Amino acid sequence: MEEEKALVDRVLIELSQIIESEPNLNEFAIIPVMNNEKNTSPLVYENNSIGLEMWAVKYIIIHTKVYLMKMRNLIKKNLSDSEVQKVKRSLLGAVLVQPEVTTYWNMRKELLERGYLSANSELYFTKLVLSYKNKCNEAFTQRRWIFKKAMEDNTLLVANAFLNYEHSHLLLNNELKVAEMTSLTTKNNYHAWAHRIWSLQNIKGLSKQSFSVILASQYESSYDWLFGNVSEHSAFQYRQKLMTFLIKNREKMNNFFVTYEQFTVDHLKLNNDLNSLFINNKKNNFEDFKCLFSLLIYELFHTVKELNKSYPGHESIWYHRRFLIKTLFDEIFNFKSKNRLRINDTNLSKSECLISRDLNELLCMDNIIINFKLFKPEFRDAESIMCFNKIVKDETELIKTSQSLKYDPVQRYLADKYEKWLMCVLQVDLLEE
Incomplete structure (x- = not known):
């Protein structure tokens, strides 16, 4: 002994x-x-x-x-x-x-x-622990505890105080690097992806410009990550969260959204730009809506399309597609109805109203009868019908292609599930050939 x-x-x-x-x-x-x-x-x-x-x-x-x-x-x-x-x-x-x-x-x-x-030595030690136990939630929790402490005291991690934004920038970059290290070592590492999201949500003292640069870099790198780790549901969730952060910081993103907006205009075959798609494009939330609309369209008809083509039979891609199409329809509905619709039945949520009717009819009708007061549609009628039908047509083609015999049974099964989800949950009538 x-x-x-x-x-x-x-x-x-x-x-x-x-x-x-x-x-x-x-x-x-x-x-x-x-x-x-x-x-x-x-x-x-x-x-x-x-x-x-x-x-x-x-x-x-x-x-x-x-x-x-x-x-x-x-x-x-x-x-x-x-x-x-x-x-x-x-x-x-x-x-x-x-x-x-x-x-x-x-x-x-x-x-x-x-x-x-010291806080520095503890961060160093937790990184060493995570090199061995990549999914150690306790180690991530310890880093978050120090992270919060460092937000309150910018001298905690350094001998001489940084400028506040530099201190925050260093701190956030360190957390993102550690999370990336553990993600690379162990696939499907939910704790690492959750730590990235938590760090972005809780950073303070960082200039909006610096934060925007980090967000843009993370969004672009996540695109490459998905093509190398297509089965990681957590990576898709992270990209979904990044969309929210990007919209909140839209004013400092300069020309970041230009590519996505141009793709949307080309894909939907609009005559001019996205402004022509909406009558009331002077609303305060229009720019936010336009940027998110462009991100969703690009993600749906470029990123996911390429992923589906390269890696058929992966459930994570189809679930990401569900998120995109549901969010897309929700955003269209909410933009149109904001400050104009009132739900008489307080027990009925907007999302429940959304899926209770045929969405094609909802976008094109002159008024809504069930539980809503009359409102004037904010889509131009012709553009509205064309936009929605174009999205539904593309979804129909994707489903029919994926159900063909050239794909394996898993891809056909996932396409069948997606088709039922569109029809039964979103109440979308797929176009017949």
Whole structure:
């Protein structure tokens, strides 16, 4: 027992020395060596990577747990320097081999609060943990906790205070890079994609111009990611969220939307530009609507079309298509009805009203009878009918093509499901050939 304890102490001291002295560590891993045949240290350090032989893991788990449970409440009191160092070493080893134990992370928070650990070193350590456990939610949670602290104090991560926007820019870029690293290492990593979204939602102090540049870069890189990881539902969700961020920051996006708007005009075969599609194009929300409308059309008839052509039979593509077509119809409906429609039945939501009628009729009719007061349509009638019919025609062609025998049964099955969803949920009558 004493030999095992002495072994653990030596390993933890060596491990902490390597991590503290080497600022460029890339990876930590458990090496599948089950027995101590060479009677040497279980640590392997080379090429900026650390490995721990598996036979030593059980000893670290046992001895660090006993010691840390004893010190759990004592760390809230004044500790001697030697006790602080031992607690830090024990937590370092315990978290590396058992990163899912929340108690150990909470104890590290205590050390951070009391100044025994620095925020910089903790971010570095969590990145090392995530190199081994790419889906460790506790490590991401720890980074978010530090992220919030850093938003309140821009000197937390640096010796000298940055300008506020520079500090925020550095912080956000670090989180996006860590999330990208874990996404690349482990596919379908929901925690990594969720962390990206959380970071974008919670960043403060960043200039709108800088934030817009980051959003544009993320949106464009996500396009390439989808073609290399077509089955990642979380990546599609991330791209959907980015659309929302882009619209909120539209005023600082300069010419970002020009390509998407031109594609929309060409695809829908409009005579002039998108302004000609709407009568009341002076409304405050028109520019937001126009930009989102263009993004959705481009995503639906370019991005998803190319994905479907290159990777037939992937359910994630079809679910993304559902999101796009539903959002597209919702936005058209909401833009037309905003400040003009009143729902008499408070128990009936707008989305329920939307799917309760034939959408083609809804876009083209002169008035709505069920639960709505009369309103003047804000689409030009001819353009409205043409726009909607063009979208439905393209969807019909896609479904019929995907149902043909040249595709495998999975693609045909997914096309059948999509067709039923359009007809039964959105109440869309697909055009007959």
